[in-house]
Amino acid sequence: MPAHEQSNPWAPLTPSQLEQRKIVSVNPETVSHTAATDIPGHWGPAQDDSWNLSRFRDSLKVDFHHNKPHDAAFSLVGVDASIANAFRRILLAEIPTLAIEDVFVFDNTSIIQDEVLAHRLGLIPLTGGQEGLKWLKWFRKPPPKDDFAAQAAWEAEEGEDSAASVPSDYNTIVLTLNVTCRWATKAEDGRDGKALAKDGESDPNVRYVNSNVYAKDLVFEPQGQQEKYFNEEEGNQIRPVNPDILIAKLRPGQRIHVRCHCIKGIGADHAKFSPVATASYRLLPQINITQPILGADAKKFARCFPKGVIGLEPSPDNDSDELQAVVKDPMKDTVSRECLRHAEFKDKVKLGRVRDHFIFSVESTGQFGSSELMLDSVRLLRAKAERFNRHLTELEEGR
């Protein structure tokens, strides 16, 4: 119960209150104690919940579960939900990434419409030299010519910063796609496509050449300084993460010849600029067995959870030879609340989640490494705070 209902506001917190601080309860049909209550004043005058950096540093823990180049899973323990959520939101929407933005179509006689083709090209994840990607500057895209209001506002502002709106080697990457489909000929390809077709061959890979346009057909054309940063010999050239992405299908006589300009953007603008396949977190589940569950009940109990969550061990009291259910690894639990649906043990167990233990899963699309993305996210939140602080100082001085 909250502080004002306690008989003695100076008394230390009772175990149930401590539990309420730490655990979100998961009940058969509801969740309770969801809000964080570690605010100064909530638990009475004796409890000091104000911000303390050294206490935070001591209680903060980061434990990695796996750290593959583009898939990291780790636990962040000791932060509040608002901070963990801020990191997740930044990972999804605010980390600058490179993607194809403008597609200049020279020739498109394929069955895929220009705009659909451009959309597909934009969604292809690209990668390249990390140093070069960080060096790339922002490009300020002029508004479309048919939006008169925006165009007028743009021209009014033009003077100061026209350098950022000119495509240059420091803000734009150029990729070219030039694929023509034709029949396979004896002379060039060693097989006569037309003849094979007449005989009943229906496989387009055999009949034609270049009938499938893949992401690997995108050719990087380094401009100016880009040759230094995106060096092909060192393997730093801008290339699609997965070369086997199918962009379009062609038939003989059809051609796609486009030039793509790639720029930096953020996920909030368009999902193609999001550097993560997804970034999510879940809270650590907690299973509290309040009374012993023995024998056949224990076996049934163990089957209510994913494998490895509940183990069966001999009862320590030695009352009987029956095995007792013991919680082995709550991290594997998916909190399906199945055990609360059986009368035998639904009153012997309390389910919940640990409020400040976040199990993050960051899957990168391939442009940056997962752990590097998380660090960028933390730095970006810090940069936002610093910027806000600067604006606050400017505001105070302006007064």
Added chain:
Amino acid sequence: MSNNGDTPMEELEDYEKGEELLLDGTKKLVILPGASSHAASFQIEKEDHTLGNALRYFVNKNSDVEFCGYTIPHPSETKMNIRIQTWEDTKTTAVDALRKGLIDMMEACDVISEKFTEARDEFDAKQS
């Protein structure tokens, strides 16, 4: 955004460059009318729940703060209002509380960065 050659100032400038391109001249931070020394509402442009909720948490952790809340007046506009009221009998003004919240947030991010890098390097070392 770990430009290894840049100082933190340069890194911040590059990020801000991108930011300013989106702002187009409107004021980033404004104190709304009706503010007093101990109670004020701040309106910040181009920010959302990402910064709002985190900042609200840090400002609330200050025992001199009577009230702190944030709101997004309309989802179609990227404006965020944050209201801070400090207890009248303390010397802390609303602006002080906001500043302390921001500094606490920056320090917390530094600690998290440090611990994360440590944990990551330790894990990688153990794997190999």
